Amino acid sequence: xxxxxxxxxxxxxxxxxxxxxxxxxxxxxxxxxxxxxxxxxxxxxxxxxxxxxxxxxxxxxxxxxxxxxxxxxxxxxxxxxxxxxxxxxxxxxxxxxxxxxxxxxxxxxxxxxxxxxxxxxxxxxxxxxxxxxxxxxxxxxxxxxxxxxxxxxxxxxxxxxxxxxxxxxxxxxxxxxxxxxxxxxxxxxxxxxxxxxxxxxxxxxxxxxxxxxxxxxxxxxxxxxxxxxxxxxxxxxxxxxxxxxxxxxxxxxxxxxxxxxxxxxxxxxxxxxxxxxxxxxxxxxxxxxxxx
Numbered sequence: 001x002x003x004x005x006x007x008x009x010x011x012x013x014x015x016x017x018x019x020x021x022x023x024x025x026x027x028x029x030x031x032x033x034x035x036x037x038x039x040x041x042x043x044x045x046x047x048x049x050x051x052x053x054x055x056x057x058x059x060x061x062x063x064x065x066x067x068x069x070x071x072x073x074x075x076x077x078x079x080x081x082x083x084x085x086x087x088x089x090x091x092x093x094x095x096x097x098x099x100x101x102x103x104x105x106x107x108x109x110x111x112x113x114x115x116x117x118x119x120x121x122x123x124x125x126x127x128x129x130x131x132x133x134x135x136x137x138x139x140x141x142x143x144x145x146x147x148x149x150x151x152x153x154x155x156x157x158x159x160x161x162x163x164x165x166x167x168x169x170x171x172x173x174x175x176x177x178x179x180x181x182x183x184x185x186x187x188x189x190x191x192x193x194x195x196x197x198x199x200x201x202x203x204x205x206x207x208x209x210x211x212x213x214x215x216x217x218x219x220x221x222x223x224x225x226x227x228x229x230x231x232x233x234x235x236x237x238x239x240x241x242x243x244x245x246x247x248x249x250x251x252x253x254x255x256x257x258x259x260x261x262x263x264x265x266x267x268x269x270x271x272x273x274x275x276x277x278x279x280x281x282x283x284x285x286x287x288x289x290x291x292x
Contacts, residue, residue: 086181089211098169119200128172226253257285266291
C-alpha cells in the first residue's frame, strides 16, 4: 500500500469512527433506529408499487395546498392492516388563534411542552404553525435591533419581516404541513422524516384541526417490541396449525428475529414459515422446524 492509499484508508476510518464512545444504551438505540428506517423504506416501496398500479388521491394532503418543500406521501393500498394516524394521534390538540399576541404564544408553548403549535382561524381551519424558532427571531429582533442590510440575503429579510409582527398570523409559517387521520402511520412517518417535523397537525378533509401526531408516537407504532411480535406469531400459529400440532411448535423472539423449533407436517411447516416472514417488524425467521 503506497502513501496515498494509507492516507485514504486513514481518512475513511476517521469518517466511520464515532466522535465519542457509545453510551451503554446506544447500541439498542441504533438498532431501533435501523428498524424504524427499514419499516419506512418497506412502506415506501409498497406505496411506490401501489402508485404504479392505481394512482389515487394522496391521504396526507388537506384541502389547503402543501408547501413546495414538503414532498407528497404516497398512497398505501387499502386493506393493508397498517395502523392509522387516528390510532396514535393526541386528542384534543392545542392550537393558537390568529390574533394571539406573541407573549401568550410563548406561554402556550411552555404550557403544552411543545416546540410548535398550529394556528387556526375562527372555523378551526389550520392556517399555519408557530414554532419556538419564530418566537426566537421575534425576541432577537427586539433585543438586538438588528436590521438586514440593503443587500441582505432574502431569507434574512424575510425573517426580519416576520419578526416585526406581534400576532400569530404575522409570525406563523404558512401553509402548514398536515396529515389526515386515515393516513397510515408509515405515510405520516415518511412525511415527518422528509419535513423534519416532531409534531404534525391532523386535519379532516376540510382542513379543520382534529388532533396532533407526535414523531415518537409514530416511531413506537411502527416498531413493536419482541413481546408484540411474539403475540402475532402465536396468532399466526393458531391460524395455520391444527389444534393438535400447535403444541409441537416453540417460539423465541429476540431483537425482531423469530426462531421456530418443533415438528410439523411439511405442508403446514412451509405455510407457517411463509406467514411468519410476512409479519411486520420481523427481521429474520430462523426455521429450525423439522417435517413430521
